[in-house]
Amino acid sequence: MDLREKTLRKKNIFTGNIINVRVDTVELPNGREATREVVEHPGAVTVVALTPERELLLVRQHRYPIGQDTLELPAGKLDAGEAPEVCAIRELEEETGYRARQVEFLGKFYTSPGFCNEIMYLYRAADLEEREQRCDEDEFVQVVKLPLEKAVAKVYSGEIVDGKSIVGILWAAGA
Amino acid sequence: MDLREKTLRKKNIFTGNIINVRVDTVELPNGREATREVVEHPGAVTVVALTPERELLLVRQHRYPIGQDTLELPAGKLDAGEAPEVCAIRELEEETGYRARQVEFLGKFYTSPGFCNEIMYLYRAADLEEREQRCDEDEFVQVVKLPLEKAVAKVYSGEIVDGKSIVGILWAAGA
Numbered sequence: 001m002d003l004r005e006k007t008l009r010k011k012n013i014f015t016g017n018i019i020n021v022r023v024d025t026v027e028l029p030n031g032r033e034a035t036r037e038v039v040e041h042p043g044a045v046t047v048v049a050l051t052p053e054r055e056l057l058l059v060r061q062h063r064y065p066i067g068q069d070t071l072e073l074p075a076g077k078l079d080a081g082e083a084p085e086v087c088a089i090r091e092l093e094e095e096t097g098y099r100a101r102q103v104e105f106l107g108k109f110y111t112s113p114g115f116c117n118e119i120m121y122l123y124r125a126a127d128l129e130e131r132e133q134r135c136d137e138d139e140f141v142q143v144v145k146l147p148l149e150k151a152v153a154k155v156y157s158g159e160i161v162d163g164k165s166i167v168g169i170l171w172a173a174g175a
Numbered sequence: 176m177d178l179r180e181k182t183l184r185k186k187n188i189f190t191g192n193i194i195n196v197r198v199d200t201v202e203l204p205n206g207r208e209a210t211r212e213v214v215e216h217p218g219a220v221t222v223v224a225l226t227p228e229r230e231l232l233l234v235r236q237h238r239y240p241i242g243q244d245t246l247e248l249p250a251g252k253l254d255a256g257e258a259p260e261v262c263a264i265r266e267l268e269e270e271t272g273y274r275a276r277q278v279e280f281l282g283k284f285y286t287s288p289g290f291c292n293e294i295m296y297l298y299r300a301a302d303l304e305e306r307e308q309r310c311d312e313d314e315f316v317q318v319v320k321l322p323l324e325k326a327v328a329k330v331y332s333g334e335i336v337d338g339k340s341i342v343g344i345l346w347a348a349g350a
Contacts, residue, residue, distance in 0.1 A: 003237035003244050003315050013189050014196055016212045018290055021189055021196050026239060029315050036239045037191045039214055041290070062178035063288040064201060064211045069178050070288060107331070109338045111287040113238040113245060115193055115216070118287055120338065140178050140204050152349075156282070163284045163295065163338050170345035174327075 002029060005036070018042075018077065041118035045088040046075040046164045048172040049100060049125035055145035056169070057096045062140065063162075071144060071154065073165040075120075084121035092125055096143050097133035100125035106171055111163060120164050124172060148173055177204060180211070193217075193252065216293035220263040221250040221339045223347040224275060224300035230320035231344070232271045237315065238337075246319060246329065248340040250295075259296035267300055271318050272308035275300035281346055286338060295339050299347060323348055 005026040014021040020040040028034055049057045056073075063070050076091035078084065085103055093099045106122040135141050146154075152173045154160045160169065180201040189196040195215040203209055224232045231248075238245050251266035253259060260278055268274045281297040310316050321329075327348045329335045335344065 003235070003317070005237055005239045016198065017210070018212050019196075019214065021194075021214075023191065024239070028313055029237075030313070032313060034313055035192070037193050038240045039194065039291075041287075060178070062180055062204075063285070064180045064199070065213045065290060065292045066285050066288045066294075070285075107333055109336045109341055110238070110241050110245075111338045112216075112291070112293055113241045113337055115240060116214075116287070116291070117240045119241075138203055138205070138207060138209055140176065142176065142178070155346075158282055161284045162288055163286045163342060166284055167338060167341050167345070170342070170349060171330075174345060174349055 004029070005034075008033065037115055039116040039118075041116055042080070043078045043084075043119040043121070044075055045078065045084050045091060045121045045123060046073050046168045047088050047092045047123050047125050048073060048106070048168045049092055049096070049098060049128060050148070051098065051128055051145060054147065056148045056151050057092070057098060058144040058146060058151065059095050060142040060144055070162050071160050071165070072162040073168045075164060085123065088121070088123040088125065093131060094134055094136075095141050097131050098128040099131050101127035101129065109167060120167075122168055122171065179204070180209075183208065212290055214291040214293075216291055217255070218253045218259075218294040218296070219250055220253065220259050220266060220296045220298060221248050221343050222263050222267045222278075222298050222300050223248060223281070223343045224267055224271070224273060224303060225323070226273065226303055226320060229322065231323045231326050232267070232273060233319040233321060233326065233340075234270050235317040235319055245337050246335050246340070247337040248343045250339060260298065263296070263298040263300065268306060269309055269311070270316050272306050273303040274306050276302035276304065284342060295342075297343055297346065
């Protein structure tokens with residue numbers, strides 16, 4: 001069975017700094033019409049990085065939409081036209097102060113494909129050199145270092161609740 | 176350092192069937208103002224379910240926002256006021272035709288907390304009884320059964336690209 005949905009009409013609802021929102025009308029496989037709410041996102045990267053001391057780099061920051069501080073892997077949105085690998089190196093250094101001389105692509109996934117096109121590129125960074133954390137002026141991020149197995153334990157205990165970070169930590173622990 | 180952001184104003188942008196969108200003005204820890212684009216979502220469940228034959232239940236469906244068919248764990252949005260555990264049993268049966276006599280809460284996570292409050296409750300379902308798939312009239316879902324280790328392989332090979340499904344599969348494989 002062909003599961004595809006054919007776009008009949010697109011309606012732009014909102015153009016923001018980070019996301020855009022559309023409501024499209026589609027034709028379903030059974031010929032009926034339906035609407036699809038779509039959040040457009042530029043895509044992002046997540047980085048699994050171990051320091052020379054074999055500690056995983058994490059960042060603690062406030063996540064306004066969920067009203068809590070979270071412990072996450074370093075991550076960030078792609079700038080326009082930016083290659084994911086370049087973004088991974090840039091975001092890691094901005095958020096943690098560590099520059100990676102090596103990055104390895106692990107995989108990519110969609111954070112919530114039912115309503116959003118956000119794609120997440122997952123990298124492992126190695127051969128790190130400590131420089132200086134230099135977040136954007138309005139970005140507030142605290143660096144936390146943990147052995148990978150302690151980060152895995154914080155996934156299973158519920159202390160790490162960010163989906164992309166859980167993917168990255170379990171992926172790196174199992175690969 | 177207190178990382179919290181204080182809400183100064185909320186502006187409703189869009190009220191949809193699945194999501195709502197707001198743009199809030201917040202006060203940052205440094206006293207400056209910034210805007211936050213927020214997608215409101217009702218929350219959802221994802222279910223790791225093994226059949227009596229020890230096969231993992233997956234579903235193939237079209238995901239319009241990313242323009243592809245995906246192989247995912249059974250999942251679905253919470254109805255208003257619905258307990259996640261009840262939703263897990265309901266969605267598993269609707270999408271796969273299997274009724275779970277036992278469900279175990281594994282954990283919860285946020286799919287993209289930078290701009291969205293979607294929370295995902297992860298369950299393991301056991302003691303399954305085969306009944307009848309009964310999707311909504313406009314829902315098109317194909318059931319796929321795989322040994323858990325084959326699903327893990329499809330994560331690492333890039334064939335499974337849905338974030339919540341990757342979390343569920345790696346979580347179940349490692350726990």
